[in-house]
Amino acid sequence: QVQLVESGGGVVQPGRSLRLSCEVSGFTFSTYGMHWVRQAPGKGLEWVAVLSYDGGKKYYADSVKGRFTISRDNSKNTLYLQMNSLRAEDTAVYHCAKWGISRTFDIWGQGTMVTVSS
């Protein structure tokens, strides 16, 4: 059974850092690219970042470039998102998602909530 389980969310003050994790099971993690997608409360979906299967290529949305870093540990079947210099507008549920056919997001985790507030 394919599962993506995010963790690491919480309440953090503006300007501080947080690291999210996404533990994967049920498929060969090391052969797929992985994404982070976020959803602010009551709002739509926003793609955040993508990382290739081997960690060699990564791309970011302009809104997080220079502040967030996506990484992975294939030996632990885990994807990470290091979030620095957090802002109120980063408040959202953060989902990890598997790279799917035709550049889609074919499997999603339930998400972890990040709240940036003083």
Place this chain on the structure above:
Amino acid sequence: EIVLTQSPGTLSLSPGERATLSCRASQSVTSTYLAWYQQKPGQAPRLLIYGASSRATGIPDRFSGSGSGTDFTLTISRLEPEDFAVYYCQQYGSSLWTFGQGTRVEIK
């Protein structure tokens, strides 16, 4: 960056009716890279359609996608109670992924 605009914002229909959702792109999108998702409250999104018109695994045939260039459509032929949800289109281009703002399909 390609902007996707979905319309209408909300669609009020009854079970059994046909739903037609629109997704318009600010510039031409490669059909191969146009997808649709369904999201219910408190749940993660679910992939419905990829490549503009191909159904994902396990998606009922009442869901269909069409379109090309800048205009794409998701059609639900006969709404079932479980289809009332928010629907998003999504595209990929130039190493960036973008979503439309969503269409809510609600029970009339």
